Amino acid sequence: MNTEVNLCGIKMKNPVTVASGTFGYGREYSEFIDLNKLGAIITKGTSLKLRPGNPAPRICEVPGGMLNSIGLQNPGVEYFAEFDLPWLRKFDTKIIVNACGSTIEEYVDLCRILNKLDIDGVELNLSCPNVKAGCLAFGTTYQGVKEVTSQVRKVLTDKPLIVKLTPNVTDITEPAKGAEDAGADGVSGINTLLGMKIDIDKRRPVLANNTGGFSGPGVKSVGVRMVYQMSKAVKIPILGMGGITCGEDAIEYMLAGATAVSIGSGNFADPEVSIKTIDGIEKYMKKHNIEDISSIIGTVQMN
Amino acid sequence: MGVKVKCELLKKEMLVDGIYKFSVKAPEIAKNAKPGQFLEIKVSETGEPFLRRPISIFNIDGETIEFIFQVKGRGTELLSKIEEGKQIDIIGPLGFGTYKVQEYKNVAIIGGGIGIYPLYELTKELKGKANLNVYLGFRDKSLVTCEKDFEAIGLNKLVVTTDDGSYKEKGFAIDFMKKDIEEHMVDMIFACGPLPMLKAVRAYAIENNIPCQISLEERMGCGIGACLGCAVKVISGKEPRYGHVCKEGPVFNAKDVEI
Ligand SMILES: Cc1cc2nc3c(=O)[nH]c(=O)nc-3n(C[C@H](O)[C@H](O)[C@H](O)COP(=O)(O)OP(=O)(O)OC[C@H]3O[C@@H](n4cnc5c(N)ncnc54)[C@H](O)[C@@H]3O)c2cc1C
Ligand SMILES: Cc1cc2nc3c(=O)[nH]c(=O)nc-3n(C[C@H](O)[C@H](O)[C@H](O)COP(=O)(O)O)c2cc1C
Ligand code: FES
Numbered sequence: 104m105n106t107e108v109n110l111c112g113i114k115m116k117n118p119v120t121v122a123s124g125t126f127g128y129g130r131e132y133s134e135f136i137d138l139n140k141l142g143a144i145i146t147k148g149t150s151l152k153l154r155p156g157n158p159a160p161r162i163c164e165v166p167g168g169m170l171n172s173i174g175l176q177n178p179g180v181e182y183f184a185e186f187d188l189p190w191l192r193k194f195d196t197k198i199i200v201n202a203c204g205s206t207i208e209e210y211v212d213l214c215r216i217l218n219k220l221d222i223d224g225v226e227l228n229l230s231c232p233n234v235k236a237g238c239l240a241f242g243t244t245y246q247g248v249k250e251v252t253s254q255v256r257k258v259l260t261d262k263p264l265i266v267k268l269t270p271n272v273t274d275i276t277e278p279a280k281g282a283e284d285a286g287a288d289g290v291s292g293i294n295t296l297l298g299m300k301i302d303i304d305k306r307r308p309v310l311a312n313n314t315g316g317f318s319g320p321g322v323k324s325v326g327v328r329m330v331y332q333m334s335k336a337v338k339i340p341i342l343g344m345g346g347i348t349c350g351e352d353a354i355e356y357m358l359a360g361a362t363a364v365s366i367g368s369g370n371f372a373d374p375e376v377s378i379k380t381i382d383g384i385e386k387y388m389k390k391h392n393i394e395d396i397s398s399i400i401g402t403v404q405m406n
Numbered sequence: 407m408g409v410k411v412k413c414e415l416l417k418k419e420m421l422v423d424g425i426y427k428f429s430v431k432a433p434e435i436a437k438n439a440k441p442g443q444f445l446e447i448k449v450s451e452t453g454e455p456f457l458r459r460p461i462s463i464f465n466i467d468g469e470t471i472e473f474i475f476q477v478k479g480r481g482t483e484l485l486s487k488i489e490e491g492k493q494i495d496i497i498g499p500l501g502f503g504t505y506k507v508q509e510y511k512n513v514a515i516i517g518g519g520i521g522i523y524p525l526y527e528l529t530k531e532l533k534g535k536a537n538l539n540v541y542l543g544f545r546d547k548s549l550v551t552c553e554k555d556f557e558a559i560g561l562n563k564l565v566v567t568t569d570d571g572s573y574k575e576k577g578f579a580i581d582f583m584k585k586d587i588e589e590h591m592v593d594m595i596f597a598c599g600p601l602p603m604l605k606a607v608r609a610y611a612i613e614n615n616i617p618c619q620i621s622l623e624e625r626m627g628c629g630i631g632a633c634l635g636c637a638v639k640v641i642s643g644k645e646p647r648y649g650h651v652c653k654e655g656p657v658f659n660a661k662d663v664e665i
Contacts, residue, residue, distance in 0.1 A: 112632045127632035134407045154647050162625045162635035164457050169627065176634045176648060319456050370455055374410055
């Protein structure tokens with residue numbers, strides 16, 4: 104039985120990765136699971152310089168999952184390179200850095216640094232709904248995505264480049280095509296869906312930032328639909344995510360067209376969810392006599 | 407650091423209407439737990455509600471951990487329905503910021519409402535290490551719990567207050583604490599409770615230059631420091647920054663955080 108997949112040049116022992124921002128830089132969850140078992144770790148969104156993040160409350164629960172407005176708090180790429188990367192490298196798993204910025208120059212300067220680091224790939228975050236500048240400003244249109252991606256591509260010459268897309272658009276295939284046409288090696292999604300929860304006693308939104316990104320089991324069907332649409336629109340591989348909490352969920356994404364998957368908020372409810380998902384995929388393979396997991400990618404038959 | 411374990415619910419007790427005490431068998435958690443630490447408890451097997459619930463450790467007794475919670479919303483409601491003998495999925499003990507147990511001279515321990523629970527293990531562990539003055543404030547008589555537990559530790563002083571005077575002293579616990587401190591200085595204040603109380607205690611401690619440790623609450627995603635959800639403004643360094651209640655806390659030096 105072969106669970107290996109090749110995500111645009113990143114050869115992973117299985118298709119399961121942990122989603123950016125839900126797993127820090129791996130240290131916390133390493134107390135609960137064996138990181139060596141993961142296909143890849145996608146780091147917390149990392150920027151050129153330290154970002155303080157948004158005020159609290161940053162999190163609230165909603166039916167089907169949660170909203171967050173962390174605001175990309177992170178210590179900056181230099182700190183990451185010095186303190187977290189050497190530690191992460193001790194594990195036998197692939198390291199993909201989620202890169203974020205506020206301006207095209209910032210993305211480019213950041214990726215110039217990332218290009219030289221000992222990492223396996225970059226996930227370009229053009230889809231964070233929680234910061235005022237950047238991300239969403241570029242991430243929603245064909246032109247915007249194409250512009251940032253092509254600038255980044257010029258400096259990110261040695262690493263696979265995956266562009267992470269937002270579901271907060273009418274047609275996700277447009278930004279996906281923008282990424283492909285600019286030379287991205289893959290696309291990923293979905294990032295969170297912009298939501299809001301109101302405290303009816305206070306007549307105010309619960310989150311200090313008013314709105315936040317919706318994630319968790321409730322977004323899964325949206326994610327599966329969008330991955331399917333992207334897989335029909337672009338030729339580059341897709342890293343699928345949104346609401347995955349078990350092997351069956353991962354399989355659904357792969358049938359829809361994902362080469363690999365990320366597990367996000369599911370880690371909070373169960374720190375072992377990623378390992379259980381890997382086990383679940385193997386169980387499915389046995390049940391259906393699948394020799395090679397890659398053989399199921401995009402094989403859903405539409406009615 | 408915490409472990410994730412399935413714990414048997416050994417005993418369940420309703421202390422007063424809507425407030426439950428659970429005793430669970432959790433040797434792996436009990437072994438390392440410190441006063442002020444908390445648990446992340448899974449309240450449902452169906453995935454709905456989605457997140458775990460943070461609840462403080464009330465008492466560590468051999469291999470048993472006790473916690474006490476008030477039914478507030480859907481999560482604590484479901485938790486309260488779990489029957490004795492059933493397994494509960496718990497991560498703990500969590501939080502590196504704990505109440506510091508050491509020799510003190512004279513200390514004030516002040517709690518309000520459900521905030522009194524993490525103070526019990528602390529008070530127990532301080533027994534014999536300090537002169538213990540405990541102040542417990544409640545909204546009204548119907549919410550008074552654990553008075554006897556604190557009494558049994560053997561304290562220098564125990565003051566129980568209700569806002570409306572329906573039980574014991576009428577007024578706010580902090581005012582009774584202040585009066586006592588004016589007569590007899592303390593070398594540490596330990597506090598946990600609703601935000602207005604914590605703000606008042608913090609302001610008083612800073613104004614009077616009294617060291618003070620407070621336990622904070624914030625909405626949590628992971629509970630272990632990975633999601634950066636439970637932010638609190640830390641002002642101890644050169645520049646303010648967001649720290650995280652679940653990891654650096656939940657107990658902080660009062661002057662180190664802005665609340
Ligand atoms: C470190 C810590 C220790 C705590 N210790 C205790 C304790 O010993 N006893 C006790 O009764 N309560 C304690 N609480 C508060 C308790 O976590 C909340 O009352 C509980 O999460 C409410 O859940 P719910 O589903 O009933 O309410 P809902 O309002 O339905 O919860 C919705 C969401 O908001 C979160 N939430 C709601 N209120 C709070 C709050 N005050 N703090 C953090 N998150 C909240 C919930 O966890 C959930 O994610 C503690 C909180 C923290 C952060
Ligand atoms: C607390 C939190 C923080 C996140 N931070 C980031 C981030 O820094 N960069 C990013 O690209 N996506 C971030 N995301 C989005 C996730 O990576 C993922 O795309 C989304 O949550 C959907 O997956 P899920 O339903 O499995 O959580 C974050 C999500 C959560 C819940
Ligand atoms: S709850 Fe995730 S960092 Fe504190």
